[in-house]
Amino acid sequence: MAELISAVGFGVVTAAILAISAVGFTLQFSVTNVFNLAYGSVMTISGFVAYWLNSSGLDIWLAMAVAALAGGVLSVAINEVIYEPFIRHGVNLFGMVIITISVGLICDHALQAIVGPSFFSYNAPAGKALHFADLVLTRQELAIIAIALVVTSLVQVALQFTRLGRAMRGVSVNPSLARACGVPTRQVIALAWFLSGVLAGIGGVALFLDISTFTATTGSEFLIVIIAAAVLGGIGSPRGAVLGALVVGIVTEVGAAYWNAELKDVLAFSVLILVLLVRPQGLFAQLAIERAVAR
Amino acid sequence: MGTRIAGLGVRWLAVAVAAAIALAACGSSTTSSSSASASAAGSAGRGGSPVEIAIFHAFSGPNAAYGPEAAAGCYPAERLINAAGGILGHPLTCTPVDSKGDPADAVPAANRLIAASSSLVGVLGGGSDTATSVVPLFEQARIPIFSTTGQSAFDHTTDVYFWRILSPDAAQGSAMAAAARKLGFTRVATVFGNDAAAQGSAPTAISGVRRLGLSLVANQTLAVGQTSYRSEAQAMASARPQAIITEADPQTSATYFSELSQVGQVPALITDPVSQEPTWRKAVGGAIGTALLNKQDYAVVAYSPMTSPAYRVYTSALLASAKQVPQPSQWDSDLYSVADYDSVIVMALAMDAAHSVKPSVYNRYITSVTAPSPGAVIVHTYAAGKAALAAGKRIQYVGAVGPLNFNRWHNAGNQFAIERYSGGNWKVMSVLSAAEINAATGS
Numbered sequence: 001m002a003e004l005i006s007a008v009g010f011g012v013v014t015a016a017i018l019a020i021s022a023v024g025f026t027l028q029f030s031v032t033n034v035f036n037l038a039y040g041s042v043m044t045i046s047g048f049v050a051y052w053l054n055s056s057g058l059d060i061w062l063a064m065a066v067a068a069l070a071g072g073v074l075s076v077a078i079n080e081v082i083y084e085p086f087i088r089h090g091v092n093l094f095g096m097v098i099i100t101i102s103v104g105l106i107c108d109h110a111l112q113a114i115v116g117p118s119f120f121s122y123n124a125p126a127g128k129a130l131h132f133a134d135l136v137l138t139r140q141e142l143a144i145i146a147i148a149l150v151v152t153s154l155v156q157v158a159l160q161f162t163r164l165g166r167a168m169r170g171v172s173v174n175p176s177l178a179r180a181c182g183v184p185t186r187q188v189i190a191l192a193w194f195l196s197g198v199l200a201g202i203g204g205v206a207l208f209l210d211i212s213t214f215t216a217t218t219g220s221e222f223l224i225v226i227i228a229a230a231v232l233g234g235i236g237s238p239r240g241a242v243l244g245a246l247v248v249g250i251v252t253e254v255g256a257a258y259w260n261a262e263l264k265d266v267l268a269f270s271v272l273i274l275v276l277l278v279r280p281q282g283l284f285a286q287l288a289i290e291r292a293v294a295r
Numbered sequence: 296m297g298t299r300i301a302g303l304g305v306r307w308l309a310v311a312v313a314a315a316i317a318l319a320a321c322g323s324s325t326t327s328s329s330s331a332s333a334s335a336a337g338s339a340g341r342g343g344s345p346v347e348i349a350i351f352h353a354f355s356g357p358n359a360a361y362g363p364e365a366a367a368g369c370y371p372a373e374r375l376i377n378a379a380g381g382i383l384g385h386p387l388t389c390t391p392v393d394s395k396g397d398p399a400d401a402v403p404a405a406n407r408l409i410a411a412s413s414s415l416v417g418v419l420g421g422g423s424d425t426a427t428s429v430v431p432l433f434e435q436a437r438i439p440i441f442s443t444t445g446q447s448a449f450d451h452t453t454d455v456y457f458w459r460i461l462s463p464d465a466a467q468g469s470a471m472a473a474a475a476r477k478l479g480f481t482r483v484a485t486v487f488g489n490d491a492a493a494q495g496s497a498p499t500a501i502s503g504v505r506r507l508g509l510s511l512v513a514n515q516t517l518a519v520g521q522t523s524y525r526s527e528a529q530a531m532a533s534a535r536p537q538a539i540i541t542e543a544d545p546q547t548s549a550t551y552f553s554e555l556s557q558v559g560q561v562p563a564l565i566t567d568p569v570s571q572e573p574t575w576r577k578a579v580g581g582a583i584g585t586a587l588l589n590k591q592d593y594a595v596v597a598y599s600p601m602t603s604p605a606y607r608v609y610t611s612a613l614l615a616s617a618k619q620v621p622q623p624s625q626w627d628s629d630l631y632s633v634a635d636y637d638s639v640i641v642m643a644l645a646m647d648a649a650h651s652v653k654p655s656v657y658n659r660y661i662t663s664v665t666a667p668s669p670g671a672v673i674v675h676t677y678a679a680g681k682a683a684l685a686a687g688k689r690i691q692y693v694g695a696v697g698p699l700n701f702n703r704w705h706n707a708g709n710q711f712a713i714e715r716y717s718g719g720n721w722k723v724m725s726v727l728s729a730a731e732i733n734a735a736t737g738s
Contacts, residue, residue, distance in 0.1 A: 003529075010525035017522060109355060117359030119545055119574055121581025126557055136529070136558045211522060212553035212582035213546060217357060221520055249523075256526040262489045262516040 002134035007257035009135035015249030016148035022229040022241035024199025030236035031192035041107035043204030044219030046071035060124035068201035075197025112216035234282025343385035351420030353396030360574040367626035368635025371612035379678040398428035423492035441638035464495025469735040470711035472503025484513035484536035488543035503735035532559025545578035553582035597709030605675035606695040637694035
């Protein structure tokens with residue numbers, strides 16, 4: 001029982017980190033329908049912004065806030081400068097995926113050329129370990145869980161109860177109709193990119209804090225598990241992404257504790273496939289098929 | 296609209312894809328080596344056309360440190376060889392080629408290298424990430440490849456052009472078990488990544504621990520590149536080992552030991568040469584603290600007397616190669632860099648002995664310049680070896696990693712030592728005797 005409690009607790013920590021990033025990924029997709037595989041690069045670049053600030057003496061949590069803003073600005077810039085011209089020219093979903101892969105590669109390689117092929121760590125001690133029955137968590141892990149709770153709740157509330165949220169959902173379902181109804185789709189899309197980048201920034205710093213060390217390609221390396229959480233929850237659904245992150249996080253940790261640590265990914269992705277067999281649209285969202293890039 | 300690609304969009308898409316392909320090609324293809332070529336001129340013979348040794352390693356991607364590590368061996372050798380007049384009058388050039396550490400990129404890169412470079416005489420490379428994919432290509436092209444892979448697949452290889460200076464992973468695992476016993480630990484755990492590089496030494500380390508009568512309190516195989524190893528770390532903390540025998544990539548090791556330090560204590564770590572790589576130390580040191588890492592780490596590595604004449608020559612050439620090797624001093628204790636240096640010197644001496652730079656000809660002379668034989672002059676530098684050969688003498692090159700006695704499968708075994716990091720340097724704490732390692736292997 002003690003082992004199970006520990007594994008579930010550890011799974012929640014992992015889920016918190018995945019959830020922040022997965023919500024950002026899926027929020028932007030739900031509004032723009034661009035499956036942005038450069039998202040991991042935005043996480044990494046934001047993580048390095050925090051690293052440079054942290055190395056200059058700034059507290060890591062303040063550095064995370066600045067990195068979030070940097071992620072937002074970068075995300076908007078990538079969309080405006082690179083994606084938007086392609087979208088205007090009618091490139092379809094698949095074409096955009098290829099373009100986002102290219103952008104991700106360019107960002108990763110350019111960053112690697114700047115920072116070199118080395119490993120980096122924040123100057124941020126994990127803090128005192130706190131014992132909750134059989135569960136041991138550090139202050140840093142608790143802070144990350146709290147940030148994830150606040151951030152994902154804010155996104156959900158904003159989408160559900162604000163005019164902006166309704167506008168985003170409108171653009172998501174039918175951009176042309178939303179525009180005809182007076183929704184400023186261009187601004188809404190830009191805001192979606194910005195929020196997605198902000199979450200990528202927070203998620204990147206949280207991930208890098210958690211794994212202790214990172215390189216110029218770390219964000220992209222972890223993108224697959226972030227996408228898995230988003231897809232499991234239902235691509236395009238922020239609350240689904242949170243649930244997907246919880247499933248992935250807890251299944252991997254429980255799998256490692258009770259089964260075989262080497263096969264924890266096998267277990268997590270088997271669960272993903274089983275869920276999608278039963279609910280191809282994921283746990284919450286509508287199927288993304290036949291959606292067009294929003295413009 | 297979702298399935299339509301507008302005419303102009305196609306052009307944009309084509310441009311993007313072309314850019315992506317070009318980017319990938321840039322990464323995979325031969326990296327510019329103008330500085331290398333410039334230095335190659337040096338004082339080498341003016342008449343001969345340059346000959347080229349490829350540094351075929353990852354210069355980008357997750358294993359991007361492998362390339363600079365090998366370059367730190369190649370460029371000092373290039374400097375010394377060219378200073379001695381080149382190889383049979385040909386200046387030597389080290390050429391970086393990015394394998395990206397991935398067979399999918401490494402195979403086309405190797406094929407391009409073989410097809411495009413008429414002056415290619417040898418290859419450094421084929422680490423554990425790509426060796427099984429690219430070694431057959433160089434074998435078919437009849438180009439000697441000195442690999443740093445530890446994979447057991449090459450322990451009894453029949454590939455004529457494959458050479459390995461460092462001991463295979465299987466021997467490394469046994470040596471790590473022997474070190475645990477020598478250090479007096481009785482409760483031992485093993486933690487290895489599930490990648491090919493780490494798994495090479497895991498079986499012999501585990502069997503060695505059991506054979507030596509030590510208590511194996513935990514045996515973990517980590518799926519590399521995870522966001523968390525908390526459950527594994529918790530299980531390890533509960534097992535309370537005195538020492539952990541471990542090999543995993545920097546990222547995995549850093550995350551795992553950081554989380555272990557949060558749920559318990561990091562015990563003594565018995566590591567392999569990977570832990571001497573600057574990237575591994577930076578990653579793990581950054582995660583658990585450099586002081587703790589230095590205190591707990593016992594690296595089990597091929598024994599290389601760092602005071603040997605060849606090693607001193609290497610380090611001085613390395614430090615003089617700052618133009619091609621940024622921060623050269625970071626590599627001076629890196630066994631892989633040292634082995635790559637020896638590899639280039641051996642190839643050059645074999646060419647001199649064969650009176651030919653043709654790979655299929657000089658390959659047969661590699662053992663003749665390294666094997667001990669009656670009357671052979673022991674040399675520690677390229678210049679000395681070249682002079683002795685010119686005087687008609689037989690030579691035995693004893694390199695910076697020590698004697699290089701290749702067996703019939705072109706593997707040169709090493710002695711092992713336990714080293715500790717202290718005062719900015721690796722220091723030999725103890726040398727493992729053959730009897731101690733044999734007790735772990737059961738032979």
